Structure formats: structure tokens, C-alpha cells
Amino acid sequence: MSYVGPDFDPPQPRRSPLRRPLVVAAAALVPGALAGWLLWQATGSGGEAGGSGGVAAGASSTGKTASTGSGDDDKVPTPSASDPSSSSSPSVPAASGPLSGKVVVIDPGHNPGNFQHTTEINRKVDIGTNRKECDTTGTSTNSGYTEADFTLDVARRARKILEEQGATVKFTQDGNRPWGPCVDERARIGNEAHADAVVSVHADGSGAGNRGFHVILPGAVHEGAADTRPIVAPSRDLGERVAGRFVRNTGSAPSNYIGDGTGLVTRKDLGGLNLSTVPKVFIECGNMRDSKDAALLTSGAWRQKAAQGISEGIVSFVRK
Numbered sequence: 296m297s298y299v300g301p302d303f304d305p306p307q308p309r310r311s312p313l314r315r316p317l318v319v320a321a322a323a324l325v326p327g328a329l330a331g332w333l334l335w336q337a338t339g340s341g342g343e344a345g346g347s348g349g350v351a352a353g354a355s356s357t358g359k360t361a362s363t364g365s366g367d368d369d370k371v372p373t374p375s376a377s378d379p380s381s382s383s384s385p386s387v388p389a390a391s392g393p394l395s396g397k398v399v400v401i402d403p404g405h406n407p408g409n410f411q412h413t414t415e416i417n418r419k420v421d422i423g424t425n426r427k428e429c430d431t432t433g434t435s436t437n438s439g440y441t442e443a444d445f446t447l448d449v450a451r452r453a454r455k456i457l458e459e460q461g462a463t464v465k466f467t468q469d470g471n472r473p474w475g476p477c478v479d480e481r482a483r484i485g486n487e488a489h490a491d492a493v494v495s496v497h498a499d500g501s502g503a504g505n506r507g508f509h510v511i512l513p514g515a516v517h518e519g520a521a522d523t524r525p526i527v528a529p530s531r532d533l534g535e536r537v538a539g540r541f542v543r544n545t546g547s548a549p550s551n552y553i554g555d556g557t558g559l560v561t562r563k564d565l566g567g568l569n570l571s572t573v574p575k576v577f578i579e580c581g582n583m584r585d586s587k588d589a590a591l592l593t594s595g596a597w598r599q600k601a602a603q604g605i606s607e608g609i610v611s612f613v614r615k
């Protein structure tokens with residue numbers, strides 16, 4: 296969890312969760328959000344990110360129910376353990392794996408031990424714009440499945456997928472430390488790894504009825520130790536690719552309570568983003584406090600799909 300947003304949009308029907316938020320977005324003339332969505336789709340229509348087909352797999356932005364993208368799959372680098380050379384893209388390096396030489400940092404949000412170390416995680420750290428808690432406990436489902444356990448599981452699944460393609464994958468924590476790290480250290484780990492991409496994995500703790508995922512992009516911050524200006528554009532690219540592939544793999548719709556149906560939200564208050572010098576996004580995979588989302592988040596099969604979607608987004612970005 297990194298955000299509990301205002302309920303500015305009521306719960307949406309399951310079958311067409313995107314339709315109304317997008318209409319709202321268009322009607323309210325939210326150019327940034329809409330532009331993000333259109334770019335997301337345009338990226339897919341270009342055949343690289345597969346966003347159009349991916350979006351259509353879960354929902355439609357136009358009201359029509361588009362089927363999976365026609366003919367773009369042969370250009371999409373679909374991760375596959377059994378067929379690592381499945382992509383026909385001419386940019387694919389030789390047998391060592393398409394991600395050979397690429398460094399990916401995955402940041403599993405929170406830490407299962409944070410609950411026992413509240414003093415440590417409550418101390419303030421400098422995030423450029425201000426000082427903020429070192430880390431937080433994260434949320435949980437109503438039945439007690441913690442966000443920290445969720446993020447580690449999804450991250451480990453994604454690591455396996457990415458390593459099978461030759462990537463060097465580093466974690467900010469792997470359940471191997473009593474608490475944290477603090478958000479500033481989480482950012483520093485990605486920076487010092489010179490990561491080609493960093494994804495911070497989370498699940499939200501919003502109100503019941505609020506559903507779906509959203510990807511958080513760094514806003515332009517230039518204050519104190521923070522200067523995100525060089526990473527704003529590439530992070531958006533990364534985030535759009537992750538969002539598109541997440542939709543495609545999970546069938547989940549973009550959030551119905553934040554992001555105006557785009558699944559994309561820009562923020563300037565997260566130390567993990569403010570202090571990053573490499574392309575980085577957060578993904579809130581769903582809302583742990585909604586029973587329907589919780590049923591997904593607690594499913595190992597669904598978490599595998601989530602990990603696959605996140606991984607494919609990363610692969611698409613680092614290979615571009």
C-alpha cells in the first residue's frame with residue numbers, strides 16, 4: 296500500500312470496468328490521463344508493447360470489445376521458460392537469453408518483519424521533498440494475508456521469469472532482513488545497481504468496492520537530494536508497458552478508484568521514486584481490502600499471472 300485515495304469513482308460493473316471511468320475521464324477533459332491511455336494504446340498498435348491487445352484482453356477503452364491483438368504477438372517478446380527464443384524480433388541477442396546484460400531490480404514492498412520493528416521503520420528519512428517514515432508495514436487482506444507476503448511472492452515469481460531470460464535480477468529485500476530497508480535505501484539499491492528498470496511491487500489498502508491495479512509513475516521532482524527529471528519519461532514508458540502487460544496476463548482492469556481508468560497515476564511524494572536515478576515505477580496489483588480483489592491476490596495462480604505481466608512489461612522496456 297502506498298496510497299489510500301479518495302472515492303471519486305463508485306464501484307464499477309465487473310464486465311466493463313473501464314468503460315465508465317474512461318467516459319468520465321474524457322468528459323472531464325483530463326488530458327494527461329487520456330494522453331497516457333492513448334499512448335498506451337498507440338504503443339500497442341505499433342506492435343511493440345502489445346498494449347492494445349493487452350488492454351482489450353481485460354476491457355475496452357472504446358466500448359467495443361476488441362479481441363486480442365491481431366498479428367502483433369509475433370513481435371511481442373513473450374517470456375517463456377520452455378521457449379526462450381520464441382521472439383522473432385531481430386534485436387534478440389543469441390542464445391544466452393534476450394535479457395543478457397540487463398539488470399533489473401525488483402523492490403518487494405514493505406517487509407514481513409516490519410510489524411515487529413515499528414520503531415525502526417517509523418524513523419524519518421530524507422526523500423528530497425521532505426522527511427518521511429523509513430518504511431511502513433503495508434496492508435493486508437481482511438483475513439490477514441499481508442501485503443508484505445504478497446509482494447515477496449510476486450517478486451520471486453517475477454525474478455524466476457526474468458532470470459530464465461538471462462537478466463540479472465536484484466532485490467531490495469528478500470525476506471532476509473528483520474525489517475525495511477528504508478525507502479531511501481530501496482531507491483539507492485536500484486541506483487547503485489545501475490538498473491535498466493526497477494519495479495516496486497505493492498498491493499493497495501483502499502475501501503471495499505475499490506478494485507483493480509494501478510501503476511505509479513514518478514512526477515518531476517527537483518528538490519534536495521531528489522531529481523527525477525531524467526527518469527520521468529522513461530519511467531512512464533516502463534509503467535505503460537507494465538500496465539499493458541499486467542492487463543493482458545491477469546485480465547484485471549485498471550483501478551476504478553484512481554487514475555481515471557488509465558491504470559496510471561503520477562506521484563511526487565514517494566521516496567522510492569523521488570530518489571531514483573534509474574527508470575522506476577510502483578505497481579499496486581489490486582486492493583487487498585476488497586473481497587473480490589483479495590480472492591485474486593491470495594491465489595498463487597493469479598500471482599503467477601501478475602508476475603508474468605510485470606515481467607513482460609519489464610522485458611518490453613529493457614529490450615526496446
Ligand SMILES: [Zn+2]
Binds near residue numbers: 442498
Ligand atoms: Zn505497499
